Amino acid sequence: MTRLRIGMALGLLFLPPLAGAAKGVDSSYSSVRAEDCHEVPDALAHSLAEQGVQGQECPGLAGWRLLFLNTDERSWLELRRDGARWSGADDPAYRKLTGPFANIGGSDVVEWRLDEAGEPRALIFRAAVPKADDPVRNDSVLFVVRLDQPQPCLAGRASSNEAARALADGPPTCLGEPAP
Known part of the structure:
Protein backbone atom coordinates (compact mmCIF):
# COMPACT_ATOMS: atom_id res chain seq x y z
CA MET A 1 0.00 0.00 0.00
CA THR A 2 2.84 2.38 0.85
CA ARG A 3 4.55 1.57 -2.49
CA LEU A 4 1.29 2.38 -4.31
CA ARG A 5 1.05 5.78 -2.58
CA ILE A 6 4.70 6.59 -3.36
CA GLY A 7 4.24 5.50 -6.98
CA MET A 8 1.12 7.64 -7.35
CA ALA A 9 2.87 10.66 -5.80
CA LEU A 10 5.86 10.26 -8.14
CA GLY A 11 3.52 9.86 -11.10
CA LEU A 12 1.80 13.14 -10.27
CA LEU A 13 5.14 14.93 -10.35
CA PHE A 14 5.62 14.01 -14.00
CA LEU A 15 2.15 14.85 -15.32
CA PRO A 16 2.11 17.62 -17.93
CA PRO A 17 0.59 20.92 -16.83
CA LEU A 18 -3.15 21.30 -17.33
CA ALA A 19 -4.01 22.21 -20.90
CA GLY A 20 -4.97 25.85 -21.25
CA ALA A 21 -3.56 26.79 -17.87
CA ALA A 22 -1.92 30.19 -18.08
CA LYS A 23 1.52 30.51 -16.54
CA GLY A 24 2.22 33.44 -14.28
CA VAL A 25 -1.39 34.61 -14.15
CA ASP A 26 -2.38 36.41 -10.97
CA SER A 27 -5.32 38.39 -9.61
CA SER A 28 -5.90 41.82 -8.16
CA TYR A 29 -9.17 43.03 -6.65
CA SER A 30 -11.05 46.34 -6.64
CA SER A 31 -13.96 47.29 -4.45
CA VAL A 32 -17.29 48.34 -5.95
CA ARG A 33 -18.78 49.28 -2.57
CA ALA A 34 -20.36 52.73 -2.64
CA GLU A 35 -18.10 53.99 0.17
CA ASP A 36 -14.98 53.00 -1.81
CA CYS A 37 -16.11 54.73 -5.01
CA HIS A 38 -16.43 58.44 -5.76
CA GLU A 39 -18.51 60.74 -7.93
CA VAL A 40 -17.74 60.74 -11.64
CA PRO A 41 -16.30 63.96 -13.10
CA ASP A 42 -18.87 66.70 -13.81
CA ALA A 43 -18.78 66.40 -17.61
CA LEU A 44 -19.45 62.66 -17.44
CA ALA A 45 -22.05 63.07 -14.67
CA HIS A 46 -23.92 65.59 -16.85
CA SER A 47 -23.82 63.27 -19.87
CA LEU A 48 -25.06 60.34 -17.77
CA ALA A 49 -27.84 62.41 -16.17
CA GLU A 50 -29.13 63.33 -19.64
CA GLN A 51 -29.60 59.58 -20.21
CA GLY A 52 -31.27 59.02 -16.83
CA VAL A 53 -28.18 57.26 -15.50
CA GLN A 54 -26.34 57.77 -12.23
CA GLY A 55 -22.82 56.61 -11.59
CA GLN A 56 -19.75 56.35 -9.45
CA GLU A 57 -16.14 55.69 -10.34
CA CYS A 58 -14.61 52.79 -8.43
CA PRO A 59 -10.92 51.91 -8.08
CA GLY A 60 -9.58 50.73 -11.43
CA LEU A 61 -6.26 49.18 -12.34
CA ALA A 62 -3.44 49.99 -14.77
CA GLY A 63 -5.24 52.96 -16.27
CA TRP A 64 -8.61 51.19 -16.57
CA ARG A 74 -30.75 47.95 -13.20
CA SER A 75 -27.01 48.47 -12.66
CA TRP A 76 -23.97 47.61 -14.76
CA LEU A 77 -20.25 48.19 -15.09
CA GLU A 78 -18.43 50.22 -17.70
CA LEU A 79 -14.69 50.02 -18.40
CA ARG A 80 -12.65 52.73 -20.16
CA ARG A 81 -8.98 53.18 -21.05
CA ASP A 82 -7.25 55.09 -23.84
CA GLY A 83 -10.26 55.10 -26.17
CA ALA A 84 -11.15 51.46 -25.43
CA ARG A 85 -14.57 51.00 -23.82
CA TRP A 86 -16.89 48.20 -22.68
CA SER A 87 -20.31 48.76 -21.14
CA GLY A 88 -22.86 46.23 -19.96
CA ALA A 89 -25.52 48.64 -21.22
CA ASP A 90 -24.17 48.56 -24.79
CA ASP A 91 -22.97 44.98 -25.27
CA PRO A 92 -25.68 42.92 -27.04
CA ALA A 93 -24.13 39.61 -25.87
CA TYR A 94 -24.22 40.77 -22.22
CA ARG A 95 -27.80 42.02 -22.50
CA LYS A 96 -28.86 38.73 -24.12
CA LEU A 97 -27.37 36.77 -21.21
CA THR A 98 -28.76 39.02 -18.47
CA GLY A 99 -32.10 40.31 -19.70
CA PRO A 100 -33.31 43.84 -19.04
CA PHE A 101 -33.19 43.88 -15.23
CA ALA A 102 -29.78 42.55 -14.17
CA ASN A 103 -27.87 44.20 -11.35
CA ILE A 104 -24.28 44.12 -10.23
CA GLY A 105 -24.35 42.33 -6.91
CA GLY A 106 -23.46 39.36 -4.80
CA SER A 107 -19.90 40.57 -4.24
CA ASP A 108 -18.31 43.83 -3.13
CA VAL A 109 -15.26 43.28 -5.34
CA VAL A 110 -14.34 42.64 -8.95
CA GLU A 111 -11.38 40.47 -9.89
CA TRP A 112 -8.78 41.66 -12.40
CA ARG A 113 -6.90 38.75 -14.00
CA LEU A 114 -3.33 39.77 -14.77
CA ASP A 115 -0.93 38.41 -17.37
CA GLU A 116 2.72 37.56 -16.75
CA ALA A 117 3.68 41.25 -17.09
CA GLY A 118 1.07 42.31 -14.51
CA GLU A 119 -1.25 43.85 -17.14
CA PRO A 120 -5.00 43.24 -16.78
CA ARG A 121 -6.11 40.59 -19.26
CA ALA A 122 -9.70 40.20 -18.01
CA LEU A 123 -12.21 41.44 -15.45
CA ILE A 124 -14.51 39.08 -13.55
CA PHE A 125 -17.61 40.43 -11.83
CA ARG A 126 -20.79 39.04 -10.31
CA ALA A 127 -24.31 40.04 -11.32
CA ALA A 128 -27.78 39.12 -10.10
CA VAL A 129 -29.70 37.94 -13.16
CA PRO A 130 -33.47 37.23 -13.08
CA LYS A 131 -34.24 33.52 -13.43
CA ALA A 132 -35.83 32.62 -16.77
CA PRO A 150 -8.18 46.04 -29.20
CA GLN A 151 -11.67 46.64 -27.75
CA PRO A 152 -12.78 44.92 -24.53
CA CYS A 153 -15.41 42.23 -25.09
CA LEU A 154 -17.58 39.81 -23.15
CA ALA A 155 -15.94 36.38 -23.08
CA GLY A 156 -18.85 34.66 -21.35
CA ARG A 157 -20.50 33.76 -18.09
CA ALA A 158 -19.69 31.17 -15.44
CA SER A 159 -21.26 29.73 -12.33
CA SER A 160 -18.06 29.31 -10.29
CA ASN A 161 -14.90 31.30 -9.62
CA GLU A 162 -12.79 28.49 -11.07
CA ALA A 163 -14.78 28.42 -14.33
CA ALA A 164 -14.64 32.22 -14.62
CA ARG A 165 -10.86 32.21 -14.10
CA ALA A 166 -10.45 29.46 -16.70
CA LEU A 167 -12.42 31.58 -19.17
CA ALA A 168 -10.36 34.67 -18.31
CA ASP A 169 -7.04 32.85 -18.54
CA GLY A 170 -7.79 30.79 -21.64
CA PRO A 171 -7.45 31.74 -25.28
CA PRO A 172 -8.90 35.18 -26.07
CA THR A 173 -12.51 34.74 -27.16
CA CYS A 174 -15.48 37.07 -27.44
CA LEU A 175 -19.19 36.41 -27.60
CA GLY A 176 -20.45 38.32 -30.61
CA GLU A 177 -18.72 41.49 -31.65
CA PRO A 178 -17.00 43.88 -29.22
CA ALA A 179 -19.27 46.74 -28.21
CA PRO A 180 -18.73 50.03 -30.09
Missing part, protein backbone atom coordinates in the same frame (compact mmCIF):
# COMPACT_ATOMS: atom_id res chain seq x y z
CA ARG A 65 -11.47 53.32 -15.26
CA LEU A 66 -14.18 51.24 -13.58
CA LEU A 67 -17.59 52.90 -13.57
CA PHE A 68 -20.54 51.55 -11.59
CA LEU A 69 -23.65 52.86 -13.38
CA ASN A 70 -27.34 52.48 -12.61
CA THR A 71 -30.90 53.44 -13.39
CA ASP A 72 -33.98 52.70 -11.29
CA GLU A 73 -34.28 49.26 -12.91
CA ASP A 133 -38.55 30.51 -15.13
CA ASP A 134 -39.16 32.84 -12.15
CA PRO A 135 -38.18 36.47 -12.89
CA VAL A 136 -38.93 37.49 -9.29
CA ARG A 137 -35.91 35.44 -8.17
CA ASN A 138 -32.28 35.93 -9.25
CA ASP A 139 -29.34 33.74 -10.13
CA SER A 140 -25.88 34.90 -9.13
CA VAL A 141 -23.69 34.71 -12.22
CA LEU A 142 -20.06 35.59 -12.91
CA PHE A 143 -19.20 37.44 -16.13
CA VAL A 144 -15.80 37.72 -17.78
CA VAL A 145 -14.78 40.71 -19.88
CA ARG A 146 -11.58 40.28 -21.91
CA LEU A 147 -9.30 43.32 -21.80
CA ASP A 148 -6.47 41.95 -23.94
CA GLN A 149 -8.26 42.76 -27.22
Whole structure:
Protein backbone atom coordinates (compact mmCIF):
# COMPACT_ATOMS: atom_id res chain seq x y z
CA MET A 1 0.00 0.00 0.00
CA THR A 2 2.84 2.38 0.85
CA ARG A 3 4.55 1.57 -2.49
CA LEU A 4 1.29 2.38 -4.31
CA ARG A 5 1.05 5.78 -2.58
CA ILE A 6 4.70 6.59 -3.36
CA GLY A 7 4.24 5.50 -6.98
CA MET A 8 1.12 7.64 -7.35
CA ALA A 9 2.87 10.66 -5.80
CA LEU A 10 5.86 10.26 -8.14
CA GLY A 11 3.52 9.86 -11.10
CA LEU A 12 1.80 13.14 -10.27
CA LEU A 13 5.14 14.93 -10.35
CA PHE A 14 5.62 14.01 -14.00
CA LEU A 15 2.15 14.85 -15.32
CA PRO A 16 2.11 17.62 -17.93
CA PRO A 17 0.59 20.92 -16.83
CA LEU A 18 -3.15 21.30 -17.33
CA ALA A 19 -4.01 22.21 -20.90
CA GLY A 20 -4.97 25.85 -21.25
CA ALA A 21 -3.56 26.79 -17.87
CA ALA A 22 -1.92 30.19 -18.08
CA LYS A 23 1.52 30.51 -16.54
CA GLY A 24 2.22 33.44 -14.28
CA VAL A 25 -1.39 34.61 -14.15
CA ASP A 26 -2.38 36.41 -10.97
CA SER A 27 -5.32 38.39 -9.61
CA SER A 28 -5.90 41.82 -8.16
CA TYR A 29 -9.17 43.03 -6.65
CA SER A 30 -11.05 46.34 -6.64
CA SER A 31 -13.96 47.29 -4.45
CA VAL A 32 -17.29 48.34 -5.95
CA ARG A 33 -18.78 49.28 -2.57
CA ALA A 34 -20.36 52.73 -2.64
CA GLU A 35 -18.10 53.99 0.17
CA ASP A 36 -14.98 53.00 -1.81
CA CYS A 37 -16.11 54.73 -5.01
CA HIS A 38 -16.43 58.44 -5.76
CA GLU A 39 -18.51 60.74 -7.93
CA VAL A 40 -17.74 60.74 -11.64
CA PRO A 41 -16.30 63.96 -13.10
CA ASP A 42 -18.87 66.70 -13.81
CA ALA A 43 -18.78 66.40 -17.61
CA LEU A 44 -19.45 62.66 -17.44
CA ALA A 45 -22.05 63.07 -14.67
CA HIS A 46 -23.92 65.59 -16.85
CA SER A 47 -23.82 63.27 -19.87
CA LEU A 48 -25.06 60.34 -17.77
CA ALA A 49 -27.84 62.41 -16.17
CA GLU A 50 -29.13 63.33 -19.64
CA GLN A 51 -29.60 59.58 -20.21
CA GLY A 52 -31.27 59.02 -16.83
CA VAL A 53 -28.18 57.26 -15.50
CA GLN A 54 -26.34 57.77 -12.23
CA GLY A 55 -22.82 56.61 -11.59
CA GLN A 56 -19.75 56.35 -9.45
CA GLU A 57 -16.14 55.69 -10.34
CA CYS A 58 -14.61 52.79 -8.43
CA PRO A 59 -10.92 51.91 -8.08
CA GLY A 60 -9.58 50.73 -11.43
CA LEU A 61 -6.26 49.18 -12.34
CA ALA A 62 -3.44 49.99 -14.77
CA GLY A 63 -5.24 52.96 -16.27
CA TRP A 64 -8.61 51.19 -16.57
CA ARG A 65 -11.47 53.32 -15.26
CA LEU A 66 -14.18 51.24 -13.58
CA LEU A 67 -17.59 52.90 -13.57
CA PHE A 68 -20.54 51.55 -11.59
CA LEU A 69 -23.65 52.86 -13.38
CA ASN A 70 -27.34 52.48 -12.61
CA THR A 71 -30.90 53.44 -13.39
CA ASP A 72 -33.98 52.70 -11.29
CA GLU A 73 -34.28 49.26 -12.91
CA ARG A 74 -30.75 47.95 -13.20
CA SER A 75 -27.01 48.47 -12.66
CA TRP A 76 -23.97 47.61 -14.76
CA LEU A 77 -20.25 48.19 -15.09
CA GLU A 78 -18.43 50.22 -17.70
CA LEU A 79 -14.69 50.02 -18.40
CA ARG A 80 -12.65 52.73 -20.16
CA ARG A 81 -8.98 53.18 -21.05
CA ASP A 82 -7.25 55.09 -23.84
CA GLY A 83 -10.26 55.10 -26.17
CA ALA A 84 -11.15 51.46 -25.43
CA ARG A 85 -14.57 51.00 -23.82
CA TRP A 86 -16.89 48.20 -22.68
CA SER A 87 -20.31 48.76 -21.14
CA GLY A 88 -22.86 46.23 -19.96
CA ALA A 89 -25.52 48.64 -21.22
CA ASP A 90 -24.17 48.56 -24.79
CA ASP A 91 -22.97 44.98 -25.27
CA PRO A 92 -25.68 42.92 -27.04
CA ALA A 93 -24.13 39.61 -25.87
CA TYR A 94 -24.22 40.77 -22.22
CA ARG A 95 -27.80 42.02 -22.50
CA LYS A 96 -28.86 38.73 -24.12
CA LEU A 97 -27.37 36.77 -21.21
CA THR A 98 -28.76 39.02 -18.47
CA GLY A 99 -32.10 40.31 -19.70
CA PRO A 100 -33.31 43.84 -19.04
CA PHE A 101 -33.19 43.88 -15.23
CA ALA A 102 -29.78 42.55 -14.17
CA ASN A 103 -27.87 44.20 -11.35
CA ILE A 104 -24.28 44.12 -10.23
CA GLY A 105 -24.35 42.33 -6.91
CA GLY A 106 -23.46 39.36 -4.80
CA SER A 107 -19.90 40.57 -4.24
CA ASP A 108 -18.31 43.83 -3.13
CA VAL A 109 -15.26 43.28 -5.34
CA VAL A 110 -14.34 42.64 -8.95
CA GLU A 111 -11.38 40.47 -9.89
CA TRP A 112 -8.78 41.66 -12.40
CA ARG A 113 -6.90 38.75 -14.00
CA LEU A 114 -3.33 39.77 -14.77
CA ASP A 115 -0.93 38.41 -17.37
CA GLU A 116 2.72 37.56 -16.75
CA ALA A 117 3.68 41.25 -17.09
CA GLY A 118 1.07 42.31 -14.51
CA GLU A 119 -1.25 43.85 -17.14
CA PRO A 120 -5.00 43.24 -16.78
CA ARG A 121 -6.11 40.59 -19.26
CA ALA A 122 -9.70 40.20 -18.01
CA LEU A 123 -12.21 41.44 -15.45
CA ILE A 124 -14.51 39.08 -13.55
CA PHE A 125 -17.61 40.43 -11.83
CA ARG A 126 -20.79 39.04 -10.31
CA ALA A 127 -24.31 40.04 -11.32
CA ALA A 128 -27.78 39.12 -10.10
CA VAL A 129 -29.70 37.94 -13.16
CA PRO A 130 -33.47 37.23 -13.08
CA LYS A 131 -34.24 33.52 -13.43
CA ALA A 132 -35.83 32.62 -16.77
CA ASP A 133 -38.55 30.51 -15.13
CA ASP A 134 -39.16 32.84 -12.15
CA PRO A 135 -38.18 36.47 -12.89
CA VAL A 136 -38.93 37.49 -9.29
CA ARG A 137 -35.91 35.44 -8.17
CA ASN A 138 -32.28 35.93 -9.25
CA ASP A 139 -29.34 33.74 -10.13
CA SER A 140 -25.88 34.90 -9.13
CA VAL A 141 -23.69 34.71 -12.22
CA LEU A 142 -20.06 35.59 -12.91
CA PHE A 143 -19.20 37.44 -16.13
CA VAL A 144 -15.80 37.72 -17.78
CA VAL A 145 -14.78 40.71 -19.88
CA ARG A 146 -11.58 40.28 -21.91
CA LEU A 147 -9.30 43.32 -21.80
CA ASP A 148 -6.47 41.95 -23.94
CA GLN A 149 -8.26 42.76 -27.22
CA PRO A 150 -8.18 46.04 -29.20
CA GLN A 151 -11.67 46.64 -27.75
CA PRO A 152 -12.78 44.92 -24.53
CA CYS A 153 -15.41 42.23 -25.09
CA LEU A 154 -17.58 39.81 -23.15
CA ALA A 155 -15.94 36.38 -23.08
CA GLY A 156 -18.85 34.66 -21.35
CA ARG A 157 -20.50 33.76 -18.09
CA ALA A 158 -19.69 31.17 -15.44
CA SER A 159 -21.26 29.73 -12.33
CA SER A 160 -18.06 29.31 -10.29
CA ASN A 161 -14.90 31.30 -9.62
CA GLU A 162 -12.79 28.49 -11.07
CA ALA A 163 -14.78 28.42 -14.33
CA ALA A 164 -14.64 32.22 -14.62
CA ARG A 165 -10.86 32.21 -14.10
CA ALA A 166 -10.45 29.46 -16.70
CA LEU A 167 -12.42 31.58 -19.17
CA ALA A 168 -10.36 34.67 -18.31
CA ASP A 169 -7.04 32.85 -18.54
CA GLY A 170 -7.79 30.79 -21.64
CA PRO A 171 -7.45 31.74 -25.28
CA PRO A 172 -8.90 35.18 -26.07
CA THR A 173 -12.51 34.74 -27.16
CA CYS A 174 -15.48 37.07 -27.44
CA LEU A 175 -19.19 36.41 -27.60
CA GLY A 176 -20.45 38.32 -30.61
CA GLU A 177 -18.72 41.49 -31.65
CA PRO A 178 -17.00 43.88 -29.22
CA ALA A 179 -19.27 46.74 -28.21
CA PRO A 180 -18.73 50.03 -30.09
